[in-house]
Amino acid sequence: MSFQLFGLPVSRGIAIGRAVLVASSRLDVAHYYVAGEDVDAEIDRLRSARNAVARELTTMKRDLPAEAPAELSALLDVHLMLLHDDTLTGAAKQWIRERHYNAEWALSAQLEVLARQFDEMEDEYLRERKADLEQVVERLLGVLARGADGPSALASHAVAPEQSGDDPLVLVAADISPADMLQFKGGVFLGFVTDVGGKTSHTAIVARSMDIPAVVGAREASRLIRQDDWVIIDGDAGVVIVDPTAAVIEEYRAVKRKRETGRARLARLRHLPAVTRDGERVELLANIEQPGDAAAALAAGAVGVGLFRSEFLFLNRDGELPGEDEQFEAYRTAVQAMRGRPVTIRTVDVGADKELDRMSANELRHEHALNPALGLRAIRWSLSEPAMFRQQLRAILRAAAHGRVRILLPMVGQLSEVRQTLDALARARQQLDDAGRPYGPVELGAMIEVPAAALVLPTFLRYFDFVSIGTNDLIQYTLAIDRADEAVAHLYDPWHPAVLQLIAQTVGCATRLRKDVSVCGEMAGDPAFTEILLGMGLRSFSMHPSQILAIKERVLGTDASRWASALEQILSADDPEREVAALAAEIAAPRGGPLVAAASAL
Ligand code: PEP
Numbered sequence: 109m110s111f112q113l114f115g116l117p118v119s120r121g122i123a124i125g126r127a128v129l130v131a132s133s134r135l136d137v138a139h140y141y142v143a144g145e146d147v148d149a150e151i152d153r154l155r156s157a158r159n160a161v162a163r164e165l166t167t168m169k170r171d172l173p174a175e176a177p178a179e180l181s182a183l184l185d186v187h188l189m190l191l192h193d194d195t196l197t198g199a200a201k202q203w204i205r206e207r208h209y210n211a212e213w214a215l216s217a218q219l220e221v222l223a224r225q226f227d228e229m230e231d232e233y234l235r236e237r238k239a240d241l242e243q244v245v246e247r248l249l250g251v252l253a254r255g256a257d258g259p260s261a262l263a264s265h266a267v268a269p270e271q272s273g274d275d276p277l278v279l280v281a282a283d284i285s286p287a288d289m290l291q292f293k294g295g296v297f298l299g300f301v302t303d304v305g306g307k308t309s310h311t312a313i314v315a316r317s318m319d320i321p322a323v324v325g326a327r328e329a330s331r332l333i334r335q336d337d338w339v340i341i342d343g344d345a346g347v348v349i350v351d352p353t354a355a356v357i358e359e360y361r362a363v364k365r366k367r368e369t370g371r372a373r374l375a376r377l378r379h380l381p382a383v384t385r386d387g388e389r390v391e392l393l394a395n396i397e398q399p400g401d402a403a404a405a406l407a408a409g410a411v412g413v414g415l416f417r418s419e420f421l422f423l424n425r426d427g428e429l430p431g432e433d434e435q436f437e438a439y440r441t442a443v444q445a446m447r448g449r450p451v452t453i454r455t456v457d458v459g460a461d462k463e464l465d466r467m468s469a470n471e472l473r474h475e476h477a478l479n480p481a482l483g484l485r486a487i488r489w490s491l492s493e494p495a496m497f498r499q500q501l502r503a504i505l506r507a508a509a510h511g512r513v514r515i516l517l518p519m520v521g522q523l524s525e526v527r528q529t530l531d532a533l534a535r536a537r538q539q540l541d542d543a544g545r546p547y548g549p550v551e552l553g554a555m556i557e558v559p560a561a562a563l564v565l566p567t568f569l570r571y572f573d574f575v576s577i578g579t580n581d582l583i584q585y586t587l588a589i590d591r592a593d594e595a596v597a598h599l600y601d602p603w604h605p606a607v608l609q610l611i612a613q614t615v616g617c618a619t620r621l622r623k624d625v626s627v628c629g630e631m632a633g634d635p636a637f638t639e640i641l642l643g644m645g646l647r648s649f650s651m652h653p654s655q656i657l658a659i660k661e662r663v664l665g666t667d668a669s670r671w672a673s674a675l676e677q678i679l680s681a682d683d684p685e686r687e688v689a690a691l692a693a694e695i696a697a698p699r700g701g702p703l704v705a706a707a708s709a710l
């Protein structure tokens with residue numbers, strides 16, 4: 109009977125194949141006491157297993173193929189470090205010596221102790237390192253089970269699947285270590301599903317960089333899926349379909365072919381500069397939420413980060429907000445990962461739909477506000493918490509010593525807010541000077557997401573180096589539609605002429621005054637708006653990394669001057685969306701044009 113499982117989509121694509129189940133060696137660990145005279149021999153058994161695993165990992169590291177992702181070597185180092193850590197194998201020896209546990213039992217007992225410590229860690233990234241520890245223990249248990257010289261269970265599957273004939277295979281397991289994944293790169297497994305794992309688990313990171321469709325955290329998958337079951341893994345949706353009907357398999361095959369053709373076509377654009385048909389250069393930047401997202405930004409060909417939503421460092425913190433040093437590390441990591449490209453860090457934008465766990469007096473007032481979207485949000489919140497604001501500014505200034513950094517202020521609407529921010533920035537610099545801490549130069553920018561800011565832009569621009577249009581909020585505040593309220597969602601309309609006119613005015617005014625202007629709201633990553641935004645004169649778009657290539661394709665096929673000359677007509681139309689569709693049909697050249705054709709030939 110066909111059924112579906114849901115997990116986290118961590119690596120894109122669709123894989124269809126028969127399940128190969130890899131049992132967790134931890135599940136069937138033997139538990140027995142060793143006699144007093146055998147304790148030393150049992151410790152030797154553990155030591156030999158540790159040495160065998162160390163050899164396995166070192167060989168794997170040495171033999172990494174040139175195309176293996178850079179993270180993999182670092183991951184193998186982490187596993188080697190955990191393997192030799194006294195709190196794992198050293199402590200397991202103690203269990204053998206003091207309690208006479210057999211080596212497998214001693215290892216799993218110590219794993220339980222350490223796993224609990226990991227579970228209590230506040231930092232999500234560190235918490236997820238528990239998976240690495242478990243994988244090292246799995247490896248040790250595997251060696252103990254088959255003896256130091258036997259082949260690894262995965263290696264034998266990866267090379268010679270005997271039971272399945274010519275059918276494609278997908279791997280189903282409680283968990284898979286990144287090192288084991290390497291063994292089936294280019295091998296027989298087309299995708300994988302695991303019971304555990306988070307978005308930042310190393311296994312997920314490696315799957316993404318290897319481009320293998322994967323769903324992790326599918327909880328009971330390894331229990332519910334049977335050996336040889338047909339399985340569809342949809343790595344875009346995080347869905348696993350077990351025992352699908354022939355019709356469903358056919359449907360997914362068609363979707364897979366279509367997605368693959370689309371992705372292959374777009375991937376060829378990765379190294380092309382984004383230039384319109386009439387030769388206008390366009391900057392495509394990434395929106396990120398965590399420093400780790402910088403890798404995806406680079407992989408997609410982003411030329412910088414146009415929006416780092418720093419508030420994500422402050423959410424789900426269970427009371428404790430990140431201090432200056434923790435923030436500095438996060439910003440510096442992103443800045444260094446972008447290798448000289450600019451990183452625009454937006455100061456914390458909490459409030460409305462992004463609530464902090466920690467409730468200060470101000471936030472408590474805010475919580476009872478009648479309409480949080482119009483309340484103490486974003487820069488208003490930061491200015492009401494001056495010590496916290498300066499702390500964030502100091503962290504950003506310090507990160508600026510490591511690369512090109514720009515500060516972006518959310519939801520500014522008043523000149524008084526601009527002045528207070530400049531004061532806070534001056535004080536933050538002074539504090540760093542007093543403490544003798546190095547910091548770097550920053551450019552200062554404002555988000556244009558409140559109509560008031562768009563209307564007084566010439567005044568604002570005296571104080572700012574650049575502006576970035578936050579269309580998500582600009583639509584909400586222009587049309588008086590709470591973007592989180594489903595009851596009025598049908599009125600939330602990016603095509604509303606008032607919204608388009610405010611964007612066009614902002615782009616035009618900033619360009620005339622020779623200040624950089626970009627759009628970082630969702631409209632920047634929606635190909636439906638690329639042509640009209642180019643027609644307004646916009647040359648900088650910031651979006652989720654997954655959208656960059658689709659927008660680049662649109663840019664390459666657009667004649668910006670043609671759309672510029674049609675701009676007035678579009679802005680004054682009753683229905684700009686229909687007007688744009690009619691114009692697009694009228695502009696005879698096929699989408700893509702000669703540059704895309706040239707790229708396709710690459
Ligand atoms: C916006 O408002 O368009 C924006 C980019 O900011 P956020 O979506 O984080 O409010």
Ligand code: MG
Binds near residue numbers: 557
């Ligand atoms: Mg916003």
